[in-house]
Amino acid sequence: MTRQSQNDHHLVDLGRLVTLIDGVFAVAITLLVLDLKLPYDSGSLVNALKQMLPSFFVYLITFASIAGYWFIHHLYFRYISQGDVRLILLSLINLLFVTLYPLTASIVGAHPLEPLAMVCFSVNSLLYCLSAWAIWSHASTHPGLLRNNVDPCVLDHEARIMLFVATPLAFSIPLAYLSIYFPYVIWILCAPAAAWWETRRRENHIFLIGRK
Amino acid sequence: MTRQSQNDHHLVDLGRLVTLIDGVFAVAITLLVLDLKLPYDSGSLVNALKQMLPSFFVYLITFASIAGYWFIHHLYFRYISQGDVRLILLSLINLLFVTLYPLTASIVGAHPLEPLAMVCFSVNSLLYCLSAWAIWSHASTHPGLLRNNVDPCVLDHEARIMLFVATPLAFSIPLAYLSIYFPYVIWILCAPAAAWWETRRRENHIFLIGRK
Amino acid sequence: MTRQSQNDHHLVDLGRLVTLIDGVFAVAITLLVLDLKLPYDSGSLVNALKQMLPSFFVYLITFASIAGYWFIHHLYFRYISQGDVRLILLSLINLLFVTLYPLTASIVGAHPLEPLAMVCFSVNSLLYCLSAWAIWSHASTHPGLLRNNVDPCVLDHEARIMLFVATPLAFSIPLAYLSIYFPYVIWILCAPAAAWWETRRRENHIFLIGRK
Amino acid sequence: MTRQSQNDHHLVDLGRLVTLIDGVFAVAITLLVLDLKLPYDSGSLVNALKQMLPSFFVYLITFASIAGYWFIHHLYFRYISQGDVRLILLSLINLLFVTLYPLTASIVGAHPLEPLAMVCFSVNSLLYCLSAWAIWSHASTHPGLLRNNVDPCVLDHEARIMLFVATPLAFSIPLAYLSIYFPYVIWILCAPAAAWWETRRRENHIFLIGRK
Secondary structure: OHHHHHHHHOEEOOOOHHHHHHHHHHHHHHHHHOOOOOOOOOOOOHHHHHHHHHHHHHHHHHHHHHHHHHHHHHHHHOOOOOOHHHHHHHHHHHHHHHOHOOOOOHHHOOOOOOOOHHHHHHHHHHHHHHHHHHHHHHHHHOOHHOOOOOOEEEEEHEEEEEEEEHHHHHHHHHHOOOOOOOHHHHHHHHHHHHHHHHHHHHOOOOOHHHHH | OOOHHHHHHHOEEEEHHHHHHHHHHHHHHHHHHOOOOOOOOOOOHHHHHHHHHHHHHHHHHHHHHHHHHHHHHHHHHEEEEEEHHHHHHHHHHHHHHHOOOOHHHHHHHOOOOOOOHHHHHHHHHHHHHHHHHHHHHHHHHHHHEOOHHHHHHHHHHHHHHHHHHHHHHHHHHHOOOOHHHHHHHHHHHHHHHHHHHHHHHHHHHHHHHHHH | HHHHHHHHOEEEHHHHHHHHHHHHHHHHHHHHHHHOOOOOOOOOHHHHHHHHHHHHHHHHHHHHHHHHHHHHHHHHHHHHHHEEEHHHHHHHHHHHHOOOOOHHHHHHOOOOOOOOHHHHHHHHHHHHHHHHHHHHHHOOOOHHHHHHOHHHHHHHHHHHHHHHHHHHHHHHHHHHHHHHHHHHHHHHHHHHHHHHHHHHHHHHHHHHHHOO | OOOHHHHHHOEOOOOHHHHHHHHHHHHHHHHHHHHHOOOOOOOOOOHHHHHHHHHHHHHHHHHHHHHHHHHHHHHHOOOEEEHHHHHHHHHHHHHHHHHOOHHHHHHHOOOOHHHHHHHHHHHHHHHHHHHHHHHHHHHHHHHHEOOOOHHHHHHHHHHHHHHHHHHHHHHHHHHHHHHHHOHHHHHHHHHHHHHHHHHHHHHHHHHHHHOO
C-alpha cells in the first residue's frame, strides 16, 4: 500500500457530506413554514392574518439568513475537494445550528418584542457563524484538502467573512436590552453586508491575482 | 491566472443549487399532507372524512401546482450549465415561494369559501411565476450561462410561459371578490394551459430549427 | 439540427426526477413518525405507550410498504435511461400516492378497527400500484427510453408485479367489511409475496436469457 | 448474455440507496427540532425556556447520536461499491431505526426522569447498532460487493465497532432501573468511545498494512 492510499484512509470524498448538508438546509428552510399557522380563535380571517404578521416577518428574516448562509457555504465549499475527520465533525456541528433555526425563529415569532427571544436567535446565528469560521480556518491551514491550484488564502478570507458577520451578531445580544429594534436591524443588514464584503474581496483578490 | 479562470470565480457549477431546489420541492410537496388531519370532534369517521374534503381538494390542486412548476423548471433548467451570483439569488427567492405553499394551501383549506384566502394562494403562485420569469429572462440575456449550442430564445420563450401563467393568476385576485369559483377554475386550468402552450411552442420551435 | 438533437428536446435525463423521487420517499418515510405522539392524558408512561401500540403497528406496516415500493422502483427504474413527458407526468402522479401515506396511515392509526379507515389505506396502496403499473407499461412499450440492451419484457414483467400486488389490495376493500383482519393480513403479506414473485421471475428470466 | 451481465441483474449500483439514506438522515436530524416547542402556559419566556431545558438536552444527545451514526456509515459505506438484495433490505431496516429517533427522543424529553422512557431510547439505539452490524457483517463476507483492493477485514472491524457500541447500550436498559443517570452517561460517552476505538483501529490497520 502506497503512502497515497494510506492517506486515502484519512481523506474522504465529500459527495455524501454535501448531500447531507444540502438536505438539512432544504428541510430546515422548508420546515420554517410549519411555525406559521392560522390562529384558531381570532374571529375573521383578516384578524388571523394580522396576528400572523410578526411571525411572517420573522419567517422572511430567517429564510434570508439560512439562504444567505447556504449561498456562502456553496461559494466556498467547492474549493475543498477532500475532507478529513475534523472537517466532517465541524460540518456536523455546523449543521446543528442550521437545524436549530426553526426553533429560535418560532421563539422570536411568539415573543417578537422580548429581548430574551432575540438573544436566542442571535446566539443561534452567532454559533452558526463561529462554527462556519472553524470550517474555513481548518481548510485554509490544511492545503491538502483543497482543490488543485486553489490559494489557501481564499478560504482564509472566507473565514474572516464569517467573523465579520459574527461581530454585529455578538453586539446584538446586549443591544437587545437597550432597544428591541437593534437586533432586527442587525439581522436584516447582515446578509447585504456580507454580500458587499464578498464583492469587495473578490475584486481585490482577482486584481491581485491578475497582476501575477 | 487566465481570463477563463477569473470567470470561474464568478460562475459556479449548478449541481448543489439543483440539489437544494429538488430537496425543497420534495419537502414542500410532502409537507402539504401534514395539513390534512382528521378533526377530533366530528363524531364518526365518515363525518370526519367529509369535513376533510375541501382541504383534500385544495391539497390536490396544490400538489398539481408544485409538481407542474417543478416539471417546467426541470425541462428548462437543463439548458443552463453555469450560474452567476444573480441566478443563484433569483433561484433562492424563487424557492421562498415554493416553501410558502404549505401555508397558503392551509389557509385556503381552512377558509375554502373566503375570497381573502384565495388571494393569499393566488399571490403566492403569482410571485412564484414572476420570480421564475426573472430566472429565465436573466438566463436568456446571459448566453454564457447556457449549455453549448443552446439558443437563448428557448429560455426567452420559457420566460413568456411564466408570464402566460401569471396573467390569469393576477386576474384571479380581483375575480375572487366577484365569485369564489373563479380562482379555483383558474388554478385548475393553469397547469393544462401551460402544458398546451409548451407543446405548441416546442412544435413551432423545432419546425423553425428544422428548416435551417 | 439533426433528428437526434430534435429528439433531445423531447427526451430528458432522469437524474433530477430520481432525486425528486428519492427525496419524496425519504421525507414521506420519515414524516410517518410525526403521527406517533405520546397521548397527554393517559396517566402513566406505560399506559401511554400501550395506547400508542396500534399506531405503532400501523407505522411498521406503512414503513414496510413504502420501503418495499421504493425497493421495487429502485430495481427497475435503472433500466430506464431517458424520460419523455408522459413518463415524468406518470412519475409525478405516482409520487402523489407516496405523499398520501402519512395521511392514510394516521387515519388507520386513529381508527384501527374501522373498515372505512382500512379502505382509505387500501385505496392509497392500490392507486400507488396502478400508477406504478402505468409507468412500467409505458416504458416497456417505448424501447427508446430504455438503456441499451435492456429487453423491454423485463419492464413488462415488472408491470405485472404491480398488478399482482394490486389484486389483493383491491379485494381487501370489500373484505374489510367482512372482517377487519383481512386488510391487515393482506397488507403484511403483500411485500413478501411481491418479493417471492420477483425472485421467481428473475430466475426464469435469467434462465431464458442464458440459453440464447 | 455473459456471466458478468447475469450478475448485473443481482447487483445494483448504490447511488440511489445512498441518496435515500442521506435523505432520511437529513430529514430525521432536522425533524428532531419539531419536538422542541415553547410551552404555552408557562408565564414568562424565561420559565418557558427553563421548562424546555430537559428536551433541549435530549435534543443535543439525539443529534450527536444520529450525526455520529451517519459519520460511521459514511466512513465505511464507501468501501462498498455494489449491493445485492440483502444489503438493500438490511439498509432499509437500518433506516427504520433512524426514523424512530424523533419519537424516542420526544418520549425521553417528555419523561426525562422515567426509566421506561430511557429503555425506549436505548432499545432504539441498540437496534440501530445491531442492524448496522448486520450490514457490515454481510458486506465483509461477500467480497464481491466491495470496491477493488478493499480488504474485507476492514468491514469486519467496522462490524465489531457497532457491537462495541451496542454492548453499553444493552447494559443501559437494566441499569436505567438502578439509576436514571446511567443511561444518560452511556449515551453521552458512546460517541467519543466509538471515535476512540475507530482511531485506534485505523492506526493498527495502517501499521499492519504498512509493513507488507
